[in-house]
Amino acid sequence: MYCSIIPPYILKRVAAQDAPQFSAAARAAKEALLHVKSVQAARAQPSPGLPPGVRHVKAGPPQRTVYDAQEAEILPGNVVRKEGEPATGDPAADEAYDGLGHTHRLYADVFGRNSIDAQGLPLDATVHFGKLYDNAFWDGSQMVFGDGDGEIFQRFTLSLSVIGHELAHGVTQHSAGLAYRNQAGAINESLSDVFGALVEQFVAQQTAAEASWLIGEGLFTSQVEGSALRSMKAPGTAYDDDVLGKDPQPDSMDSYVRTSADNGGVHINSGIPNRAFYLVASSLGGYAWDSPGRIWYDALTSGSLKADTTFRAFAKVTLASAEELFGAASKEHDAVKLAWETVKVKL
C-alpha cells in the first residue's frame, strides 16, 4: 500500500528517480480535462438578515437534487435523486440527500431561515466527483463530494458535520462577503464548522456537554491514527498520525499560525474561533443551537462582517449580538466575552 502524504522525514529522503509513467496517466488527464468545467465563484450577495430574535419567516420544504458525477470532474452530473423520491441504494447519494434535509431543517426550525439564501434556494449536491477525490467543497452554487482515496479518507458524505459545513459556506456567501483568506477566511471556515456541528447535534438532540464537537468524525479509514478532521473543543488534538502528522490547529492566539498555504491557513486558524464557540456553548450548557447558535447566527447575518473582518472585529460583533439579544448584563454576554478572552482574542 502507498500513501502520498509525505511527512517531513520522508521528504528528506528521496524523490523518485524513475522515469515518468506517461501514457496511462496522461490519457486519464486529458480525458479529465475534457470534462473540467470551470466554475465562476458566485459573488457574495449579502442579503438583509433578520432582526435579532425575529423568526417570522416561513421556511418552505427543501428542494433537493442529488447528482452523480460518475468519477468525472464534471458538474453537476446525472440526476440520481430528486425531492420526494425513494432512496437510491447508493450510500453516498442517500447520505447527501438526508444530510441536505437535516441541514435545511436546522436553518428552518431553529433560525427561521428559508434555505441557503433565505429565499428557498434549491439544494443541489454532486456525489462521486472525480477519481478517489479526497475532498468536499462548495462551488458557489452547490455542494460537491468526493469518494476519498480509501486509504486515508472514506467518502465525504459519511460525515453529517461535513455536509453541514459545505452548506454553511453557502449561507455565509449569501449573508456576509467574507474573503476566503487569512483571518476573514478562518472565520468563514469556523462558521462552517460551527453550523456543521450544530446540524449534527440538532439531529442527535445532543446537549453541548454530550456532543463530540468533532468535525468530520468517521471520515478517516482505520489506517489513520485520528478521530476526525478537527476538534472544536480541543483544537490540535483531532489526529496524530505518523504519515499525516499532527493536527495543526491552534487553540488560542498564542499559537496563531502564519502561513501562505491553505489561503493563509484558513482551516488551521479556524481552531481559535471554533474553540470560542465551544466555550460559549459549554459555559451556557443545554443545546448549542439555542443561545450560542442564535448569537453566532445573528453575528453572521447582522451585515456587520466586512470582507477583511479580523478575529477581533468578529468577536466584537458576536458580543454586540449577545448584548442585543440577551442584554449587557446577561450570562450570555458574559460567556461570549470570557470565551474570546480565553482564546486570547482582544476585544
Added chain:
Amino acid sequence: MKITVQRSGGIAALTREWSVKAVTPADKSRWEPLIAACPWDAIPGRDEDGGGNQPDRFMYSIRAGQHRATLPERAVTGPWRILVDNTRAAAEAARNKDGRR
C-alpha cells in the same frame, strides 16, 4: 531537474507533496515538453475572482526547475493538469515500488 507539486487546503487541510527527478536524457525529453507547455508567465492573479479560492478547494504550488506557480484548483486545467497528474502518478508509482505507505 526536479518537479514538485504541493497541494494544500481542502476541507481537511492536509498538505500533500509529490516529487520526481528527471535525471537521464530520456527522462528529460519526456518531462521538458510537459513543463514547457505550461504558461508560467501568465499565472492568474490571486484576486481575479474577488476573494481568492472557492471554499474548501485545493491550492497547488508547482515547481519545475526554476519555474514556480501557485494556482487554485480550478485553474489547474490544460497543461497544468497534465503536469500535475503526471508528477503525482510518477511519484506514487515510485513510492509504491518502494513499498512505503
